[in-house]
Each structure stands twice: as structure tokens, then as C-alpha cells.
Amino acid sequence: MLDDASLIAQIGRTIGLWGDLKFHIHTDFPEQFKVGKTYKSSRGDLTISDINFSRGIVKFRGYESIDTAKKLTNVKIFANIEQTRENCNLKEGQHFWFDIVGCAIKQDNETIGEVSDIQRMGDTDYLLVKTDKTLVEEDFPKSFLLPYIERYVLSVALNEKTIYAKDAKDILEAS
Numbered sequence: 684m685l686d687d688a689s690l691i692a693q694i695g696r697t698i699g700l701w702g703d704l705k706f707h708i709h710t711d712f713p714e715q716f717k718v719g720k721t722y723k724s725s726r727g728d729l730t731i732s733d734i735n736f737s738r739g740i741v742k743f744r745g746y747e748s749i750d751t752a753k754k755l756t757n758v759k760i761f762a763n764i765e766q767t768r769e770n771c772n773l774k775e776g777q778h779f780w781f782d783i784v785g786c787a788i789k790q791d792n793e794t795i796g797e798v799s800d801i802q803r804m805g806d807t808d809y810l811l812v813k814t815d816k817t818l819v820e821e822d823f824p825k826s827f828l829l830p831y832i833e834r835y836v837l838s839v840a841l842n843e844k845t846i847y848a849k850d851a852k853d854i855l856e857a858s
Contacts, residue, residue, distance in 0.1 A: 688723060688761040689781070692716070695756065698740055702752040706734070706741035715762070715770035716741070723761045726754070778839055786839070786846045788812050788829065795851045799826070807832065810846075814855060827858040 695705030708716070713736060721730040733742040746752045762770070764781055773779070780801045788795040788810070796812040803809075808831040814823055829835055829851050837847045 688763050689767065690759055691722075691762045691767075692760040694724075694741070694758045694760070697749050697752045697756065700749045702742050702747040702749065703733075703740045704742065704746075704752055704755055706739050708739075710762075710771075712767075712771040714772075715767070720770070722766075723763070724755075725759045725761075729755070729758075729760065778841065782841050783810070783831075783839070783846070786841075786844045788846050788848050788851055790848050790851045793852070795848065795855060796826075798846065801831070802828070812851070812855075818855070823855055824858045827855050829854055 689710075691708070691710040693707045693709065695707055697704055706716075716731060716734055716736075718731050718734060721728050729746075730744040731741060732744045732747075734740070742752075743755065746755055764779075767779060767781075771779075783801060784798050786798045788798065794815050795818065796814040798810045799813045800811040801808055802811055809828040810831050811826060812829050813826050819825055829848065835848055835850055835854070837849050839846050
């Protein structure tokens with residue numbers, strides 16, 4: 684896979700005799716899956732020929748029988764950054780995870796650390812923050828989780844690759 688490819692779906696078992704497959708979506712933007720769109724997969728390019736979101740079923744061109752569709756069981760579907768930007772419409776205040784990773788976390792003009800990953804637990808996203816070296820030298824933990832909610836995240840400035848936070852250092856100290 685490409686270095687910038689993200690897992691967006693996985694194909695499950697076959698349903699019926701005509702190439703229908705269970706479709707497990709791993710993205711916050713299911714609207715990006717449309718008939719006629721082609722995606723990279725662990726088995727090459729796949730083009731959607733039919734999709735039913737309410738039943739969680741998909742069909743791909745060239746896989747219209749149960750025997751051919753079985754070859755796609757457990758195949759993973761990927762999208763790169765360019766495809767994701769093109770196919771997904773963000774609302775005001777929303778950001779792609781790949782834009783957030785690498786941002787500095789600042790509180791009161793002090794750099795607390797840098798976002799190294801994002802983890803979703805329940806309905807909340809948590810920023811995995813690699814603590815700034817100067818704070819690690821002061822015996823703070825090397826990393827901590829910062830909830831990505833209004834209580835802690837004041838604003839995001841992607842042009843500066845900076846997230847302005849409140850009480851992040853308190854969470855760091857308690858980690």
C-alpha cells in the first residue's frame with residue numbers, strides 16, 4: 684500500500700449468490716463510497732457497482748458471482764490523502780486525523796508536546812501526545828492522552844500545525 688493510505692473499509696463474507704458482500708466501514712465519512720468509484724485494496728483496484736448502506740452490503744465490478752466474490756472476503760479497502768480530501772466534506776471545526784497528527788500542543792505559550800497518534804475510545808477521540816523533551820527531562824511522562832473535546836482543545840491552527848489547549852499540563856502531571 685501507499686505510505687499515505689488509510690484503512691477505510693473491510694469486506695466481509697458473501698451474501699447470497701450474486702456477488703453481494705458484507706461491508707464494514709472504518710471511516711467517519713461513509714458518503715465517500717459511491718457507485719462507480721474505484722478504491723485501492725489489498726487485492727488491487729476495486730470499483731463499486733452497487734452499495735446498500737442500510738443493509739451493509741456492497742458489490743464490485745467483475746465479482747458478480749458467489750465464487751468470484753468469495754475471493755474478496757477479508758480484503759481491506761484504502762484511500763490516500765488526496766482521495767480522502769476529494770471525497771469527504773468536512774463541516775466547520777472538523778479536521779482529518781492525518782492533519783492533526785504532527786501538530787504541536789501549546790498551553791499558555793508553552794509547548795507541551797506533539798500529537799503522535801489519535802485513538803478512539805467509545806465516542807471520544809484522544810490525542811496521543813509525545814511530551815516535549817524539556818518536560819520529559821523534568822521527569823514528566825514521555826506521553827499522555829489528551830481528550831479531543833472543547834473542554835481541553837481551545838482551537839486548532841492547521842496552518843501553524845498547532846493545537847491550543849487548556850489544562851493539558853494538568854493531565855500530563857496526573858499521568
